[in-house]
Amino acid sequence: MNTAYLSIGTNMGDRETHLREAVRMLGDLPSTRVDGVSSIYETDPVGFEEQPAFLNMAVRLKTELAAEELLGECQRIESELGRVRTVRWGPRTADLDILLFNDEGVQTEKLTVPHPRMHERAFVLVPLLELEPGIRPVLERRFPGFPAVNLEEGIRLRQPGGEAEPE
Template sequence: MNTVYIALGSNINPRSAYLNQAIDNLRLSEHIFVISYSPIYETEPVGYLEQENFLNMVIEIETSLEPLDLLNYCKGIEKKIGRKRGVRWGPRVIDLDILLYNQENIRTEQLIVPHPRMHERAFVLIPLKDVNPSLNIPSLNKSVASVLDEVTTQEKKGVYKWYPSNGENE
C-alpha cells in the first residue's frame, strides 16, 4: 500500500458539503482507504483574490493505485461533483491535489509530487501538520512542522479553523 496526502479545497457553497462528497467518493474506491483527516480551515484566496474564502483540509489515504491512476480518479471526482476549469486559482466547487505519494519525487507532464507550491502555502501546511507534523517533505528533506515555521506570519494569518455557523453545514 502507498501512503498519500491529498489537499481538498472548495469556495463555492455549500463548501463543506463538497469536501464531504469528495471524501465519500474517495471511500467508494476499493483501492483507497481514508486513514485520517485534518480539521477544516477557512482561508483567504491566493493568486486570484476577487473570490470567496475557501474551506481547506488535508487527508491521509492508503491506496494500491499508482500515482497517475490516483490523479485520474481524483480528477473524476472533481468532474462528478461539478468542477469546471476556468480562471487559474479561481473559484471552484472542489479541488483535490496530491501533495505527497510515499516519499517519492514524481515529475510527469500531468503530475508533480511533492506538490510544487505546497511549501509556500499555509493553507496546505497547517492542515498537513495536523495530520502528521513529523512527515518529511522529500524535495526539501524537512518535516512539515519545520517548513511551516519558515512560512511568513502574514501568510499564516489568512488561515482559520472553521466552525459551521448556527450548527449548520455550509
C-alpha cells in the same frame, strides 16, 4: 500499500458538503481507504483574490492505486462535484491535489509530487501538519527554507457549526 496525502479545497456552493463528498468518494475508490482527515480551515484566496474564502483540509489515504491513477480519480471526483476549469486559481467547487505519495518524487507531464508549491501555501501546510505532525522533517528536507509562508496568516480553524475562529 501506498500512502498519499491530499489537499482538498472549495469556495463555491455548499462548501462543507463538497468536502464531505470528496472524502467519501475518495474512500469509495478501489483498494483505497481514508486513513486520516484534518480539521477544516477557512482560508483567504491566494493568487486570484477577488473571490470567496475557501474551506480546506488534508486527507491521508492508503491505496493500491499508482500516483497517476490516483490523479485521474481525483480529477474525476472534481468533475463529479461540478468543477469547471476557467480561471487559474479561480473559484471552484472542488480542488483535490496530491501533495505527497509515499516518499517518492513523481515527475510526469500531468503530475509533480511532492506538489511543487505546497511549501508556499498555508492552506495546504496547516491542515497537513495537523494531520501528520511528524512529516515536518520530510518537508524541511524537500523544501529548503521550509516553510516559505507565514502559517498563521489568512487561515482560520473552522469551528463545528460553521464559524471560523477569529484571527
